[in-house]
Amino acid sequence: xxxxxxxxxxxxxxxxxxxxxxxxxxxxxxxxxxxxxxxxxxxxxxxxxxxxxxxxxxxxxxxxxxxxxxxxxxxxxxxxxxxxxxxxxxxxxxxxxxxxxxxxxxxxxxxxxxxxxxxxxxxxxxxxxxxxxxxxxxxxxxxxxxxxxxxxxxxxxxxxxxxxxxxxxxxxxxxxxxxxxxxxxxxxxxxxxxxxxxxxxxxxxxxxxxxxxxxxxxxxxxxxxxxxxxxxxxxxxxxxxxxxxxxxxxxxxxxxxxxxxxx
Numbered sequence: 435x436x437x438x439x440x441x442x443x444x445x446x447x448x449x450x451x452x453x454x455x456x457x458x459x460x461x462x463x464x465x466x467x468x469x470x471x472x473x474x475x476x477x478x479x480x481x482x483x484x485x486x487x488x489x490x491x492x493x494x495x496x497x498x499x500x501x502x503x504x505x506x507x508x509x510x511x512x513x514x515x516x517x518x519x520x521x522x523x524x525x526x527x528x529x530x531x532x533x534x535x536x537x538x539x540x541x542x543x544x545x546x547x548x549x550x551x552x553x554x555x556x557x558x559x560x561x562x563x564x565x566x567x568x569x570x571x572x573x574x575x576x577x578x579x580x581x582x583x584x585x586x587x588x589x590x591x592x593x594x595x596x597x598x599x600x601x602x603x604x605x606x607x608x609x610x611x612x613x614x615x616x617x618x619x620x621x622x623x624x625x626x627x628x629x630x631x632x633x634x635x636x637x638x639x640x641x642x643x644x645x646x647x648x649x650x651x652x653x654x655x656x657x658x659x660x661x662x663x664x665x666x667x668x669x670x671x672x673x674x675x676x677x678x679x680x681x682x683x684x685x686x687x688x689x690x691x692x693x694x695x696x697x
Contacts, residue, residue: 442570445577445653449567452660453588453670455581457496458566461574461650462615465503466560472571475503475563485510488518488611489630491564493637496580501565509562511632517551517612519559537608551609552616562615578614578627578647580639586626588660588670589646593624595659607631614647624648 440448442461449459465471476494478486486494487510491502506520513532515521530544538544567577579589590601603626604613610630617625627645634640648656682690 440654440657442567442574442577442650442653445650445657446567448657448660449579452592452664453579453581453585455579455585457580458499458568459577459579460492460495461565461567461570461572462492462576462578463563463565463572463574464554464558464560464615464619465563465572468561470572471503471561471563472501472565474571475501475565478502478504478508487511487632487636488514488562488615489633489637489639491562492578492611492614493639495564495566497638499566499569501563501569501571503561503563505561511611511636513551513609514611517553517609517616518562519554519556522556523553533608547606547608550604550606552612552620554616558619574650576615576618576647577650577653578645580629580643580645582642583644584672585670586644586646588663588668589656590626591663591668592656592659593648593652595662596655601626603627610645614645618647618649622649622651624652 446459449455476482478484478491485508486504491504494500494502506515506518509515509518509520512521516523516527527548528545530538530541530546530548533544533547534541538547563572565571567574579585581589593601601624605628607628608630610627610633613625614627617623625647627647629639629643629645
């Protein structure tokens with residue numbers, strides 16, 4: 435596995451050069467000590483007066499340019515409380531009651547869905563810190579980039595330039611916060627993200643958006659791949675094929691014929 439030799443700022447500049455995202459690329463760090471949190475990071479309960487979801491934190495970072503630092507006391511989503519290791523998994527959760535009737539047809543299938551959500555142990559847990567890459571005060575653990583399908587395709591092409599093959603990802607329509615941050619940390623593998631229902635409802639992620647997340651140690655590899663694939667002709671905005679002669683309706687052709695007769 436590669437180890438990044440570039441900074442968060444250099445990664446951000448490369449993303450803007452080769453991918454041209456509509457919102458800020460976001461760094462995510464899981465930090466154990468409160469004293470180490472970025473000095474300008476907002477704490478939701480303290481600074482906003484209410485708890486928020488993990489996807490809202492990413493939304494604040496990518497749309498407002500804010501740094502957000504939060505733990506269980508700042509978090510409103512009970513599924514994320516479990517996934518990020520702030521609360522233990524009670525039987526009510528593991529039995530599938532949250533998914534049943536909304537996402538699944540039974541407790542059995544609901545339990546299967548909950549078991550599939552990536553989760554931190556209490557030892558892996560810490561403050562969830564999100565921030566725009568261009569203002570990073572710490573080195574990210576994970577980077578998440580939102581964009582349209584073509585931009586995510588561009589990122590996939592860049593990441594695979596030296597690896598080849600394909601990028602395996604999983605999709606469930608739920609808890610994309612765990613897929614974005616926890617899965618790359620635990621597996622070391624990049625993820626293509628189909629934003630979940632909560633991300634759309636609470637964090638205002640739009641219908642045209644997808645996301646791509648990866649461990650920061652792969653940042654230099656991604657940038658090298660983006661530059662090389664750009665040189666090879668894989669670019670964004672996608673070039674349109676325009677070298678053809680247009681066809682027109684009969685009335686247009688008749689007028690064109692009149693012009694030719696005059697000449």
